[in-house]
Amino acid sequence: MSAPTSPSSEAPDATLDLPTVEEELWSAPEDAESERFRPSRAGWFARGALWAVLAWFVLAFPVNFLSPFTLGVSDVSAASEAAIFAIVGLSLNVLLGYAGQISLGHQAFVGIGAFTSAYVVVNLDLAFWFAVAVASTLGLVQAAVLGAISLRLTGLYFALVTLAFGSFAQQTIFAIPKLTGGEGGKEAPRPALFDSDYRYYFLCLAFLAVVLFLDWRLTRSKAGRALMALRENPRVASSYGINVKAYTLIAFAVSGLFAGLAGALMAHHDEVIVAQKFGFNLALLFVLMTVVGGLRSRSGVVIGSAFFALLGSGHLLELLEPLTTNVFRFSLHDFLTGTIGLPIEFVALVVGPILLLLTITKYPGGIGQQIAPIREWMLGHRFDIHAGKVKEVEVDDVRA
Amino acid sequence: MSVLEIDDVSIHFGGVKALQHIALRVGEWEIVGIIGPNGAGKTTLFNCITGFYTPTSGTVRYRGKDISNLPVHARTALGLGRTFQNVGLVKNGTVLENLRTAQHLQVGYEPVSGILGAPSTFSEERRVTERAGQILELMNLEDIAHERVTDLPYGMQKRAEIAAVLATDPDVLLLDEPGSGMGPEEADELGDLLLTLRKDFALTIVMIDHHVPLVTRISDYVYCLNFGEVLAEGAPDAVRNHPEVVRAYLGEETV
Secondary structure, eight states: OOOOOOOOOSOOOOSSOOOOOOHHHHSOOTTOOSSOOOOOHHHHHHHHHHHHHHHIIIIIGGGTSSOSSOOOHHHHHHHHHHHHHHHHHHHHHIIIIIIOOOOSOHHHHHHHHHHHHHHHHHTSOOOHHHHHHHHHHHHHHHHHHHHHHHTTOOHHHHHHHHHHHHHHHHHTGGGOHHHHOGGGOEEOOOOGGGOSHHHHHHHHHHHHHHHHHHHHHHHTSHHHHHHHHHHHOHHHHHHTTOOHHHHHHHHHHHHHHHHHHHHHHHHHHHSEEOGGGGSHHHHHHHHHHHHHHOTTOHHHHHHHHHHHHHHHTTHHHHHHHHHHHHHSSOOHHHIIIIISOOOHHHHHHHHHHHHHHHHHHTOTTHHHHHHHHHHHHHTTOOOOTTTTOOOOOOOOOOOO | OEEEEEEEEEEEETTEEEEEEEEEEEETTOEEEEEOOTTSSHHHHHHHHHTSSOOSEEEEEETTEEOTTOOHHHHHHHTEEEOOTTOOSOTTSBHHHHHHHHTGGGOOSOHHHHHHTOHHHHHHHHHHHHHHHHHHHHTTOGGGTTSBGGGSOHHHHHHHHHHHHHHTOOSEEEEESTTTTOOHHHHHHHHHHHHHHHHHHTOEEEEEOSOHHHHHHHOSEEEEEETTEEEEEESHHHHHHOHHHHHHHHOTTOO
16 A cells, blocks of 8 residues: 655754664563574574673773783773763763753753762761762752753753853852862762772762663653653653653653762762863763764663763773774874874864764764664674664654 | 533634634534534644643533643543544654553553662553553554554554554544545545444544545534534534535535
């Protein structure tokens, strides 16, 4: 039967939304496939081997366990930062990816979490765990307040409000010396058990695992489905009985919770947290890493965030240095910092936009799209080079 | 008692009087047809009933309760299920996902327990999938359960949309041009389907359609709208042959 396309005279919806891979959220539920592909024994072995390498890379390599390489303390510290950035990326993914709301003030969410946690530990002399809980809760509350504003403003106007919120927080809240310690920064000691950088790394990983779990359940439950529906078409969502406003607020709350948590971890990671850190640059970096990572793709966002964290701290270049100098007889590090004269902390802000451009124009699914074939294969599916390919979607407004 | 009672509803957009003093009654288990030329205000009336628009004046009552100021989702919760003129589905999702999403109000856990991954949510999710499967089977749509809505032909999308509305567990089905783009045979099938659904789900149906033969065949009562006013109402055949209705459709010069 031939298919006349649905009549749509209206202009496409102007929400801030990028077309991306949907596979992780809209994939068929567990028991859906009747004739399932089962990998052979060798197939399972190969998959297991790759999982083992991945586990080694995340769990053992940074802490010099079962590893031919020797990394310094600063390297494991950078790895912790990568894990923290991944939490921030997932936080932004909830807003940008699921709810379709942009935040250009996410550095303030994280910053407020950071200073809250430091304040609770230092000034109130309370336990680290309690401080993390307070920071997360405060993150949730302030995000929900901002969310309430988003119900009145949409798209670009809301983006401007978040931008203003970010600079406002920087100029006012982060300028209170009692809270932020002024120029010198605020102390944020770690609990005794996690004082070593190696242990702190595993603490960050554990929190990242919790966030990944919550995010997974979010997308596989009622709330996630509601968000998917309301992002694409609020009118259809509400006629399905979804309270669009309430669920938008839930998205903000979850995002704020993750951001507050990431902030607390960041404060105690740095041990002395300075207000200057939370400038607009950071907000931009957060958006870059999330979009380049691939909206709505958990694995993509985690990799993208870690990539930008390591790029920003210079560790990625250092890691690549042996490879580039030995194989290509070319030092990327010297090229960027010497020949071009680009300070290492700005590399991410130069590389980022280039990758962003590439993502928006050619690979809207970001890193998540690139790794989809391997991810699907590792999860026990048949290898398919086209897995995660972005499907063209015509989002036409329902005429209500 | 009427299920749906529209009392003196008017809505103005600036100077445009889209609806003027509309009165409409829908009884239990009735099928009520709404016909009228393009721009007569039929969809606007639906939007007033389902809550997308708030009438400038007048009231909308559901089983005697004034629902004029309730938001859309609350009216869905009361039992108003609605389809859209150009397919009200989440088009990025599969048919199955749409049916799962449409069961939003029947999902027996709070959003927070879902996010926290409480054990009961897993079994509840399975139940939601099962229920979606049942509805798909009933509508003969099992084969396309895993197809993305955009990839489906228009007629299938229309059918899937009815399935999704059924998943919201409605008492009243408000169908906005369910027969658009269908030939006479398909329209006939649609008519049979609606009659079956009314019986199986104990539904009251209000439908807008241009297929006058379809509307007259299955409706118990028909309203004809023109320029935002009720032009004629009554038994299907009476409305069909009403001189004003004939004139509205064919113009003044009719013989």
